[in-house]
Amino acid sequence: MEQAQVQQTERPRRGPIDIPFASFVIMLTIIGVIMMFSASYVRAQEKFDMATYWFLRQGLFAVAGAAIMFVISFMDYQYFRMMSLPVMLAAMIFMVLVPFIGLREGDAIRWINLGPFSFQPSEIAKLGVIMMFATLIAAYKEKMRTFRHGVLPFVAILGLLSFLLYLQKHYSGTIIILLLGAVLMFAGGTHWGWFIGVFTAGGAAVWYMITQTTYAADRINIWLDPFKDPRGDGYQAIQSLYALGSGGPFGVGLGNSRQKHLYLPEEHNDFVFAIVGEELGFIGACLIMLIYIALILRGYWIAVHARDRFGSLLVTGVVTLLAIQVILNIGVVSTLLPTTGISLPFFSYGGTSLIIQLAQMGIVLSVSRHMPAPKSG
Numbered sequence: 001m002e003q004a005q006v007q008q009t010e011r012p013r014r015g016p017i018d019i020p021f022a023s024f025v026i027m028l029t030i031i032g033v034i035m036m037f038s039a040s041y042v043r044a045q046e047k048f049d050m051a052t053y054w055f056l057r058q059g060l061f062a063v064a065g066a067a068i069m070f071v072i073s074f075m076d077y078q079y080f081r082m083m084s085l086p087v088m089l090a091a092m093i094f095m096v097l098v099p100f101i102g103l104r105e106g107d108a109i110r111w112i113n114l115g116p117f118s119f120q121p122s123e124i125a126k127l128g129v130i131m132m133f134a135t136l137i138a139a140y141k142e143k144m145r146t147f148r149h150g151v152l153p154f155v156a157i158l159g160l161l162s163f164l165l166y167l168q169k170h171y172s173g174t175i176i177i178l179l180l181g182a183v184l185m186f187a188g189g190t191h192w193g194w195f196i197g198v199f200t201a202g203g204a205a206v207w208y209m210i211t212q213t214t215y216a217a218d219r220i221n222i223w224l225d226p227f228k229d230p231r232g233d234g235y236q237a238i239q240s241l242y243a244l245g246s247g248g249p250f251g252v253g254l255g256n257s258r259q260k261h262l263y264l265p266e267e268h269n270d271f272v273f274a275i276v277g278e279e280l281g282f283i284g285a286c287l288i289m290l291i292y293i294a295l296i297l298r299g300y301w302i303a304v305h306a307r308d309r310f311g312s313l314l315v316t317g318v319v320t321l322l323a324i325q326v327i328l329n330i331g332v333v334s335t336l337l338p339t340t341g342i343s344l345p346f347f348s349y350g351g352t353s354l355i356i357q358l359a360q361m362g363i364v365l366s367v368s369r370h371m372p373a374p375k376s377g
Contacts, residue, residue, distance in 0.1 A: 017073050018302055018368035024295035025346075025361045026066070029354075031288065032346035033062050038255050039275040040268030040349065054268055054349050061351035065358030072362030073369065077311055080363065084135040088128035088157070094121035095164040102168070110168050110341070119352035122173040125161055127360060129181055130317030132157065137188030138310035144189035151194045154185050172340035176324055183320045184313060223338035236271065237335050239264040243274040244334060251281030268349045270341060273333045289330070296323045302368045311367040318360045 037055035045051040094112060098121055102109040111118045136153060137144060144150035158181045165174040182195065218233060226234030226241075243259040246252065257278045260267045267275055277285045299319030306312035322345055329344040331337035343350060345357050 014369050017365040021298045024291055028291055028346040029062050033058055035276050035347055036268055036272055036349055039260050039272050042260050057351055058349055061354050065355040069358040069362035072359055073365035075366050077366040080131050081135050084131035088132045091121055091125040091128040099167050110170050117352055122170055123353055123356050126321055129177055133184040134310055134313035137313055145191045150190040172342045179324055180321050184317050187316050219338045236265050237339055240271055240274040240333050243278040247278040247281045249282045251279045251284055254279050270343055271333055272347045273330055273344050292326050299364055302364060305371050306367050307370045307372055315364050315367050318364050
């Protein structure tokens with residue numbers, strides 16, 4: 001009886017979810033679905049003869065994703081230790097299959113079609129990296145400063161994933177996973193000296209892709225001067241700049257974009273933020289970016305105050321992934337970065353991606369429910 005009472009008192013406290021973090025997520029999801037509808041209805045009408053085609057699908061996925069987020073938030077995040085290896089293996093198996101059964105879009109093959117829906121295995125791989133790295137780092141502890149434990153297993157995982165992504169010509173996914181892995185290794189205690197060699201090798205690999213592969217080299221050249229090919233590869237970047245520039249400080253009004261009338265490609269997907277800038281203007285776009293910043297900062301606050309190392313690393317990985325994707329997407333839309341296939345979290349069309357993103361937010365909320373109670377007095 002006494003032992004049971006001791007175990008009862010030692011159980012982690014389960015408090016409420018972090019309301020500010022959840023509020024920012026719901027806010028971005030609602031705004032994202034609205035803006036995706038505004039950006040997509042012209043092309044949806046032209047392609048499917050149904051203006052609400054993408055909106056209805058995205059709305060259903062948003063509702064389902066929000067439900068999944070709250071279900072996960074009430075789970076004990078320690079279960080993700082056991083799930084890390086299965087998730088990583090599943091991601092690798094799907095990624096091996098992509099070149100053989102994947103859907104081709106231009107020169108890239110990134111999607112697997114499962115009938116009623118399709119998905120990118122790289123999205124599962126990102127979650128797998130977060131869970132697997134958090135599990136290993138929490139287990140290795142002070143051994144993270146050694147090459148055997150703090151570098152070798154992580155570089156092996158990142159190297160294999162990078163190779164599989166290279167076969168898909170998914171260079172943006174490669175960059176995201178490498179950055180995500182590096183941040184988690186650094187946060188986990190890997191000696192900074194090892195990063196010199198890793199980043200040197202990574203830089204050499206990126207340089208090789210840029211100089212020796214036509215696909216990457218063309219994107220760099222068009223990025224430097226999209227007007228070299230205004231009706232070809234530079235067309236999308238130019239139309240994105242037109243959209244952002246025509247928005248002015250206050251925008252042309254919700255629903256009144258001109259670029260979405262079949263001028264700007266991928267207006268409801270990777271380039272949805274260009275429509276945001278056109279319709280809501282510079283001020284509206286900045287307000288949305290401020291919500292992203294508030295969400296990211298609150299996420300890192302939860303990571304700092306997590307009950308244990310594993311929970312802290314889980315949140316760090318999820319929030320870092322979100323930050324990387326937001327920065328890269330807005331950088332691409334504004335032509336500060338070369339055009340890549342990076343979606344904007346909560347805004348870009350993609351049902352399975354949205355569900356995975358909201359599930360990741362649920363992991364953060366789960367960790368927030370187990371934070372130590374503040375000391376009284």
